[in-house]
Amino acid sequence: MPVLSPAQLIEIRRSCSADDTLINFSKAQANLAIQAIEDWFEVNRASLNTAINTATAPLVLSATVKKRLVAFWLRQKFGREV
Numbered sequence: 142m143p144v145l146s147p148a149q150l151i152e153i154r155r156s157c158s159a160d161d162t163l164i165n166f167s168k169a170q171a172n173l174a175i176q177a178i179e180d181w182f183e184v185n186r187a188s189l190n191t192a193i194n195t196a197t198a199p200l201v202l203s204a205t206v207k208k209r210l211v212a213f214w215l216r217q218k219f220g221r222e223v
Contacts, residue, residue, distance in 0.1 A: 143179065143183065145175065150171075150172050150176075153175050189211070193210070
């Protein structure tokens with residue numbers, strides 16, 4: 142599993158800190174939580190790929206199209222969940 146770089150962790154923490162009600166724990170704890178999210182997505186990537194393939198068969202979507210669809214879905218989902 143890819144380990145997020147210090148720069149990536151800083152970028153995510155800074156984005157989170159814009160909402161001062163979200164981060165009320167240490168940088169180390171935030172880094173662990175952020176890395177856990179990264180790990181979960183990576184572990185579940187194959188099953189998401191399979192789910193998309195099954196849903197769209199016989200159409201085969203490219204990896205780029207799948208990534209973009211997931212990105213758009215995540216943005217929209219975030220708006221619904223906040």
